[in-house]
Amino acid sequence: MTTTISLAIVNLLLVIIVAPFYEGVIRKLKAVVHSRKGPPLRQPYLDLLKLLGKERLEVGGNPLFSFAPVLTFGSVLVAALLTPMGASPPLGFAGDLIVLVYFLALASVGIMLGGTSTGNPYGALGTAREMMLAMVVEIIVVGSLIVAVIHSHSFDLMHISSWYRESGPVLSMVIAAIPFFLVLQVQLGKLPFDIPDADQEIMGGPFIEAGGPSLALYKWSYFAKQIILASLFLEVFIPWPKTGVIPVDILINLVKVLVVIALVGVIDAVNPRIRIDQAVRYFIGIWVVLVFAIAFALIGV
Amino acid sequence: MITLFAATIILGLILTALTRRSRRLCGTIGVGTVTIMSGILFCVAYRVFTGGPRNLSKPLMVIPSLGAELTVSVDYLSALFLVIIGLVSFAGTLYSFRYMDLYPSQGIARFYHCLILFIAGMVGVVSVSDMFFFFVFWEFMTLTSYFLVIYEKEDQVVLRAGLKYFIMTHVGTAAMFIGAILLQTRVGSFAFAALREALSGMVEAHPVQLSFVLGLFVLGFGTKAGMYPVGGWLPDAHPAAPSGVSAMLSGVMIKMGVYGFVRFFFFLLPVSTHTFAWGIVIAACGAVSLFMGTVSALLQHDFKRLLAFSSIGQMGYILLGIGTGLAFYEINPLLSVVATMAGMYHLVNHAVFKGLLFLNAGAILYKTGTRDLNRLSGLYSVMPLTAWVTLIAALSIAGMPPFNGFVSKWLIYQTTIIGGISVPVFILFGVVAIFISTVTIAYFIKFFGTCFGGEMGSELETSLRPGLDVPYTMRIPQNIFALLCVLLGLFPWIPLQMIHAGLTGSLYGNSLPHLSSVFGMSEIGLIPMMGGVQAGVWFPLMGLLVFGGCLMVAVIISRVGSPESRSVPIWNCGEVYDTDEVRYRAQSFYLPLASHFERLVSWEAPPIHLKKPERIYRGIDFDKVLFYPLVTAMLRFSEMFRRTHVGIPQVYMLFQVIGFILVVAVIVWLTLM
Incomplete structure (x- = not known):
């Protein structure tokens, strides 16, 4: 009981307090790749603090507009409680893998509700793009996790992770890891797939009208998602090394997450943005890889 | 009970006929009649669930030459359906009380007559245990619903839709009737017990003929259930009917097809190799219809048509669930029970949220007079309640936690994927089901965003009916359904207990596992056990509690800087436009993706040069x-x-x-x- 509660607090602190630090790392890395000096590592914290103090703008009198960021951030926090971050997921006794995926989807729904609530054409356009990407991408997330489910016969993340840790690298899991990694770019809103909120093109899409605390919550959810998805990826597909001592495992996980996020950042820094139809076609191509992974898993390799 | 029920119907019919001059009085009597009918149904269901199945001691009517007897027998399965019929009928009728103002030129008594007989027909279908009278009531239900669909009888589009409905369902019914006659000729009786004998006699002796008969039944029930492709009547007929009736058509009538499937394949068909084969067939039909229905819904701009296509999709989930249950009966009995119950649970949920969505669609139609999503916007300011209940229904149907749609879909995913480990084709069905769930979110974002988001166009503003939201007799049913969406999601144990009882006497027989050995010991959550492994876990109350806490954290964080509020107009990057001029309309949503799907769901020839492709x-x-x-x-x-x-x-x-x-x-x- 005490372990669960302390793990819950650790997970929440990680996604609320530590997450902006990773964003700072990405920004710094991106600046280095671009031969710039870049902002200091604490810049995301300063941004969030400043946004929290700014005035709250009400557009069109629709309360969904103010509710949407709360819904998004709240769902992301629940998702954080369902994700194993080095140790077992604190809310694992009440929800499994599919519950986690659907709370992440609920976060996207929050963004989309906010985007369409104002009637801003850029907001609606960004929402439609976000939804199109979600349609082709969500199934890749679930599909690659299904490969693990087929092997471990369970939807319990802890069970999946410990199965893979013991039975070593499996071909189908290695294949399934590739689509999942490629999808991280979309889920975290990074280039070449930051199509829904393309700042230079449609001024942030769903977030165009959001300002002050609302924008802070949206940004924060994205930072939190970085840790959640990277941890999920690592716990399912690269669960080594594990010591069994919970604080050490959490630290190891944080370092691993840093590596994954740095990779995501580098891909973000060296790529141009592609069009939505190109992205859709690209991910439909990735479905084929997934089919192979599932087929291999079914024959047991 | 049955005399009281019949007396209510007859009295209701006479009184509505007598008061046809006064729309309000006639409506009050109609609603009153249906309320009493629903009350009787609830009462019967309650007595069955507490005191066991009830039968009438002797048949009400006998036709010796046909071997047909009108025997009324209400078992747990019938009682479950009686509850759904009672609930949706009451809500739909109460809703229609004011909604029928939309049709001032049509006679009102005609509507309530058909409605009362329609409900009676459905009640008859689920409570007789004789195939011949099953057909009599089935036809009763079909014909009265046909007259309800063509209620607006001067409109050519409506008549065309009605004709299509009439013909397609009758082709299905004819197929079913031929199947029943083939069975009747073997035993000389239409009673369900006799048909079971006929079927078990055919398993060994005439397997081909048996498959033919079963195929006819799948065709018949599938047509009613809106299964793809034979359910093609559904997207035309549902939008044509008045919205209260659409809710009943989609909420309960198409479920009668599923009742047929369950009654026939789980109660009458003896366990054999056919069980497995037809389980896969039903599951495959379910997977195909959930894909085609939902993808077609994505491309619609008429919101009632969108909801009708979505019904095809959701019926696909139900069929996938019960098909999986049938297929795994011998391979993995626990998984089979979970899958069947998941399908039935989705049936209950679908009755609630699709009923609600049709009522909301009707509310929008009542308020604005249009069904075209491209012409709607900013309705939140005039109908806030409808907006919130639509959001609840949309999140439920999209399978978002903690609403009811999530629980049933979650169980269906688990069973198909775990089942897929031994029969791989089910992995495909499961993956399609998960993919389609995202597509469901997509068309509801489009529906919700374009209806309620943004500012109202000036043209729309002038055509609105006066007053905030809709009359309260329309709001009550909306609220009941919305509340049920939440409650059924938070307390899944209650509907699952009723469904579990409903499976008593089915092919599981005495080996029907106890509920706690399927879903774990805790009554506030579900821990489905399938074949010795604990597959997943979901505690809705716990989830809601944590979710609420997290939302509070989010609110606190957003308030921590104590920001001031200010109202501002929409920011179009500094350009000044009229809102109507730059609005992002429903037809623009998902265009790049739609091109991938359009070829699948519309019948135009692709640009490939085959020999005679158009043929x-x-x-x-x-x-x-x-x-x-x-x-x-x-x-x-x-x-x-x-x-x-x-x-x-x-x-x-x-x-x-x-x-x-x-x-x-x-x-x-x-x-x-």
Whole structure:
């Protein structure tokens, strides 16, 4: 009981307090790749603090507009409680893998509700793009996790992770890891797939009208998602090394997450943005890889 | 009970007929009648669930020459369906009380007559245990619903939709009837018990004939259930009907097809290799219809049509669930029970959230007078309640936690994927189901965003009915359904207990596992056990508690800087536009993706140069090759008779004489035989 509660607090602190630090790392890395000096590592914290103090703008009198960021951030926090971050997921006794995926989807729904609530054409356009990407991408997330489910016969993340840790690298899991990694770019809103909120093109899409605390919550959810998805990826597909001592495992996980996020950042820094139809076609191509992974898993390799 | 029920119906019919001059009075009597009927249904269901199945001691009517007996028997499965019928009928009728103001030129008594008989027909379908009278009530239900669909009888589009509905369901019913007759000829009785004997006799002796009969039944029930492709009547007929009736058509009537599937395949068909084969067939039909229905819904701009297509999709989930249950009966009995119950649970949930969505669609139609999503915007300011209940229903149907749709879909994913480990094709079905769940979110974002988001256009503003939201008799049913969406999601144990009881006497027989050995010991959560492994876990109350806490954290964080509020207009990057001019309309949503799907769901020839491709595509269009030719043939046949009516008495006399001679000749021939 005490372990669960302390793990819950650790997970929440990680996604609320530590997450902006990773964003700072990405920004710094991106600046280095671009031969710039870049902002200091604490810049995301300063941004969030400043946004929290700014005035709250009400557009069109629709309360969904103010509710949407709360819904998004709240769902992301629940998702954080369902994700194993080095140790077992604190809310694992009440929800499994599919519950986690659907709370992440609920976060996207929050963004989309906010985007369409104002009637801003850029907001609606960004929402439609976000939804199109979600349609082709969500199934890749679930599909690659299904490969693990087929092997471990369970939807319990802890069970999946410990199965893979013991039975070593499996071909189908290695294949399934590739689509999942490629999808991280979309889920975290990074280039070449930051199509829904393309700042230079449609001024942030769903977030165009959001300002002050609302924008802070949206940004924060994205930072939190970085840790959640990277941890999920690592716990399912690269669960080594594990010591069994919970604080050490959490630290190891944080370092691993840093590596994954740095990779995501580098891909973000060296790529141009592609069009939505190109992205859709690209991910439909990735479905084929997934089919192979599932087929291999079914024959047991 | 049954006399009281019949008396209510007859009294209701007479009184509505007498008061047809006054719309309000007639409506009050109609609603009152249906309320009493629903009350009786709830009462019967309660007595069955607490005191066991109830049968009438002797049949109400016997036709010895056919071997048909009108035996009324309400078991747990029937009781479950009676609850759904009672609930949705009451809500739909109460809703129609004011909604029928939309049709001032149509007679109101006609509507309530058909409605009351329609409900009676559905009640009959689920509570008889004789195939012949099952058909009688089935036809009763179909015909009355046909008249409800074509209620607006001057509109050509509505009539066309009604005709399509009439023909397609009757082709299905005919198939089913042929199947039943084939069985009846073996045992000489239509009683369910006798049919079971006939089926078990055929398993060994005539497997091919049995498959043929089962195929006919799948066709018949599938047509009613809106299964793809034979459910093609659904997207035309549902939007044509008044919205309260659409809710009942989609909420309960198409569920009668599923009742047929369950009654026939789980209660009558003996366990054999056929169980597995037909389980896979039903699951595959479910997977196909959930894909095609939902993807078609994505491309619609008429919101009632969108909801009708979505019904095809959701029926696909239900069929996938019960098909999986049937297929895994021998391989993995626990998984089979979970899958069947998941399908039935989704049926209950679908009745609630699709009923709610049709009521909301009706509210929008009532308020604005249009069904075109491209013309709608900013309705939140005039109908906030409808907006919130639509959001709840949309999140439920999209399977978002903690609402009810999530729980049933979650169980269906688990069973198909775990089942797929031993029968791989189910992995495909499961993945399709998960993919389609995202597509469901997509069309509801489009529906919700374009209806309620943004600012209202000036053209729309002038055409609105006065007053905030809709009349309260329309709001009550909306609220009941919305509340049920939440409660059924938070306390899944209650509906699952009823469904579990409903499976008593099915093919699981005495080996039906206890509920706690399927879903774990805790009554506030579900821990499905399938074949010795704990597959997943979901505690809705715990989830809601944590979710609420997290939302509080989010609110606190957003308030921590104590920011001030200020109202601002929409920011179009500094340009000044009229809102209507730059609005992002429903038709623009998902265009790049739609191009991938359009070829799948519309019947236009692709740009590939096959030999005579158009002939293939024309062949798939059932409207053109099957249903309309049938209608024209029928009309031409009737035309022949019309020509004989020349209006000269002598000619009629001649017909009579010829007829008389023929009859005498036949009788003489028969006696000589």
